[in-house]
Amino acid sequence: MDEACARIELRFDRTAFGPGDPVWTQAVLRNAGTAPLFVNKRLLLNAPSAPEPFRELELSVVAPDGRRLPFLCLVLAGRPRREDYALLASGEEIGVRFELAEYYDFAGEGTYRVQAFYSDGTAEPPSVPAGATHLRGPIVSDEVPLRIVTAAPA
Helix, strand or coil: CCHHHEEEEEEECCCEECCCCCCEEEEEEEECCCCCEEEECCCCECCCCCCHHHCCEEEEEECCCCCECCCCCCCCCCCCCHHHEEEECCCCEEEEEEEHHHCCCCCCCEEEEEEEEECCCCCCCCCCCCCCEECCCCEECCCEEEEECCCCCC
């Protein structure tokens, strides 16, 4: 497997947010290897407790007091389809952008820690193109600090 050559990264528009600010986030899956990867490009964000075929992306959001925040949404999703898969050539990346505060409650101020996990839990993915490796995962991002401040940042 070429999982060691795949990277998942979280990118935020800023590092500090005021109360009630939208927290725009992008999760980016990148092929850092030389061989093509066959990936589930849907990058569906769902709760860690969701069945594996119904999530490719999950997050760990840890509050300033050390407790893990619960995922607040109910995501209705079907199994991935053939068109949800794509080849990711060496150096290429794909991503999905979402508003993190729609999924987690950033109620208190302080520094939160966010980490992303990619995996493709589809039992029977489409056939992998010749020369490519199916990226099953898991792939884990670095932990990213995110500050919620009392007054909206400038």
